[in-house]
Amino acid sequence: DAGITQSPRHKVTETGTPVTLRCHQTENHRYMYWYRQDPGHGLRLIHYSYGVKDTDKGEVSDGYSVSRSKTEDFLLTLESATSSQTSVYFCAISANRGSRSTEAFFGQGTRLTVV
Amino acid sequence: GQQVMQIPQYQHVQEGEDFTTYCNSSTTLSNIQWYKQRPGGHPVFLIQLVKSGEVKKQKRLTFQFGEAKKNSSLHITATQTTDVGTYFCAGPGANNLFFGTGTRLTVIP
Numbered sequence: 001d002a003g004i005t006q007s008p009r010h011k012v013t014e015t016g017t018p019v020t021l022r023c024h025q026t027e028n029h030r031y032m033y034w035y036r037q038d039p040g041h042g043l044r045l046i047h048y049s050y051g052v053k054d055t056d057k058g059e060v061s062d063g064y065s066v067s068r069s070k071t072e073d074f075l076l077t078l079e080s081a082t083s084s085q086t087s088v089y090f091c092a093i094s095a096n097r098g099s100r101s102t103e104a105f106f107g108q109g110t111r112l113t114v115v
Numbered sequence: 116g117q118q119v120m121q122i123p124q125y126q127h128v129q130e131g132e133d134f135t136t137y138c139n140s141s142t143t144l145s146n147i148q149w150y151k152q153r154p155g156g157h158p159v160f161l162i163q164l165v166k167s168g169e170v171k172k173q174k175r176l177t178f179q180f181g182e183a184k185k186n187s188s189l190h191i192t193a194t195q196t197t198d199v200g201t202y203f204c205a206g207p208g209a210n211n212l213f214f215g216t217g218t219r220l221t222v223i224p
Contacts (some may be wrong), residue, residue: 016153031210032209033211033212037213040124040216041216042214042215042216042217043158043203043204043214043216043217045211045212045213047216048210048211050210056210056211057213089156090157092158092212094212097207097208097209097210097211097212102163103148103160103163104148104150104158104160104205104212105160106157106158106159107157108157109157
């Protein structure tokens with residue numbers, strides 16, 4: 001397996017609290033992604049990064065922010081958690097993108113429950 | 116925006132039967148990837164198709180990329196219980212990777 005670690009693996013939090021999920025990679029891949037997975041919706045892209053301090057929004061970015069201060073770390077923050085953000089969150093990395101895209105490697109996932 | 120749709124959403128088959136999932140993109144793709152996610156696990160890369168009309172095989176799995184590079188399919192011959200999971204296709208955007216909605220396969224022994 002590729003060197004990609006998500007933390008925490010499980011978290012229960014209260015509505016209205018901020019939450020930060022961490023993705024750490026040891027592959028030195030340029031591209032990093034945060035997805036959420038919900039029944040019937042597959043994997044939906046939240047935010048992605050194409051380099052240190054270079055990030056952009058995905059299709060479901062409202063209520064989320066990200067930061068990438070180092071190549072190896074990509075943080076996802078729920079600014080004020082809501083029950084609709086209860087989901088399984090996956091981080092992924094890839095070496096290339098677009099027409100030169102190569103396989104993406106996924107972390108083990110974080111199961112987040114907002115009560 | 117770019118969309119990648121998959122059908123069916125669910126498929127139940129008897130062990131030994133064949134299975135096919137289809138992926139359709141709203142735009143022409145430079146390439147398409149397929150992933151498998153076991154229950155409780157994370158998506159794992161299976162294969163990438165690049166050329167128009169390309170067909171690739173991995174044992175009992177056959178992957179096809181359409182001539183127009185807007186659709187793809189995954190066919191499993193004689194399913195086994197180890198094939199259980201959700202199969203996703205994914206297409207590249209300018210800087211990201213868009214996933215289809217997935218097909219969840221259940222294999223009945």
